Amino acid sequence: MKIHKINNTLLQLVAVLEDGQCHDGTTIGKKLKITRSAVWKLIEKLRRYHIKIISIKGKGYLLTEPLILLNVNNIKKILKNKNIDIALFESIDSTNNFLKKCTYQETLKICLAEYQAEGRGRLQRKWHSPFAQNMYFSCLWSFQKDISALSGLSLVIGLVIAHVINSYHLENKALVKWPNDVLCQDKKIAGNLIELEAESNGLSRAIIGIGINVNMISAGTNIIPKPWTSLRLEKNEYIDRNKLVALLIDTLSSYLKNFEQHGISYFLTEWEHNDYLAGKTISLQGAANKIQGIMKGINEQGHLKLLLCDGSTQTFSSGDTSVVKFNS
Numbered sequence: 001m002k003i004h005k006i007n008n009t010l011l012q013l014v015a016v017l018e019d020g021q022c023h024d025g026t027t028i029g030k031k032l033k034i035t036r037s038a039v040w041k042l043i044e045k046l047r048r049y050h051i052k053i054i055s056i057k058g059k060g061y062l063l064t065e066p067l068i069l070l071n072v073n074n075i076k077k078i079l080k081n082k083n084i085d086i087a088l089f090e091s092i093d094s095t096n097n098f099l100k101k102c103t104y105q106e107t108l109k110i111c112l113a114e115y116q117a118e119g120r121g122r123l124q125r126k127w128h129s130p131f132a133q134n135m136y137f138s139c140l141w142s143f144q145k146d147i148s149a150l151s152g153l154s155l156v157i158g159l160v161i162a163h164v165i166n167s168y169h170l171e172n173k174a175l176v177k178w179p180n181d182v183l184c185q186d187k188k189i190a191g192n193l194i195e196l197e198a199e200s201n202g203l204s205r206a207i208i209g210i211g212i213n214v215n216m217i218s219a220g221t222n223i224i225p226k227p228w229t230s231l232r233l234e235k236n237e238y239i240d241r242n243k244l245v246a247l248l249i250d251t252l253s254s255y256l257k258n259f260e261q262h263g264i265s266y267f268l269t270e271w272e273h274n275d276y277l278a279g280k281t282i283s284l285q286g287a288a289n290k291i292q293g294i295m296k297g298i299n300e301q302g303h304l305k306l307l308l309c310d311g312s313t314q315t316f317s318s319g320d321t322s323v324v325k326f327n328s
């Protein structure tokens with residue numbers, strides 16, 4: 001898999017076309033200081049990524065759908081915390097894979113991509129990652145803690161995502177579904193994939209991968225196994241992902257600092273207020289078996305509490321949850 005850093009000229013071309021007007025190749029070429037044929041090549045590149053661009057004879061090129069690309073300078077302008085290293089790729093296998101190869105550094109390291117060829121979800125699932133539509137985000141965070149103290153991290157990341165999505169004031173609030181999903185109106189809008197690594201001296205680091213469906217309105221011929229939605233579908237407007245990333249980075253840093261200091265217990269009330277499964281009859285699929293019960297929230301370790309049919313309450317540290325539907 002070839003990794004491509006985002007090309008500045010591509011960013012400039014899309015910035016010209018962003019207004020939805022028709023622009024001819026010669027004028028674009030002059031603005032970008034490239035030839036007409038180089039403009040055409042970039043247009044073809046965008047088309048290969050399934051971006052719809054019409055060519056009108058004698059007039060030029062026109063985007064049929066809104067498109068704003070990610071731009072590190074624009075993100076940094078909005079960010080509160082400026083001491084951050086952002087690597088942005090036009091295409092990559094997986095943003096999590098990229099950060100796994102990075103060595104320790106003082107600053108917070110973020111990896112963003114416009115397209116992931118091998119985007120990964122939990123439980124070996126694929127994560128559909130069409131070009132420039134959604135958010136494919138990973139962050140490398142070093143903890144001054146042993147890996148065993150990081151239980152509940154994926155729940156905190158779920159809360160971060162829900163907080164960021166809810167700042168868009170959707171009609172249907174985004175809620176967290178144990179252990180790592182964020183749902184809107186019973187449909188998945190985001191998820192996280194955390195990969196933990198133990199370091200020497202009892203320290204650890206986490207690669208925190210976040211996928212948010214932002215502007216996707218159709219999955220084309222791709223099959224997404226569970227019902228899904230996107231911020232654009234919920235809000236009914238095109239979303240500038242640069243603002244979203246900046247908010248995500250600032251929120252993430254602040255939540256991670258609190259998690260590092262106080263652990264998951266600091267977030268229990270917030271979880272309660274945003275728990276999609278609370279009080280529902282759910283099915284928990286573990287590695288070996290499936291169990292049903294009524295969701296009773298989470299405990300001080302972030303483990304799921306289930307009220308079972310024999311009246312006992314048991315806790316579970318892992319598994320995949322789904323709501324049990326009763327025929328009426």
Ligand code: BTN
Nearest residue numbers: 094119120121122137191209211
């Ligand atoms: C899930 O809900 O199953 C987790 C989805 C996580 C997807 C993100 S997209 C950015 C990062 N890179 C990946 O390959 N996966 C995560």
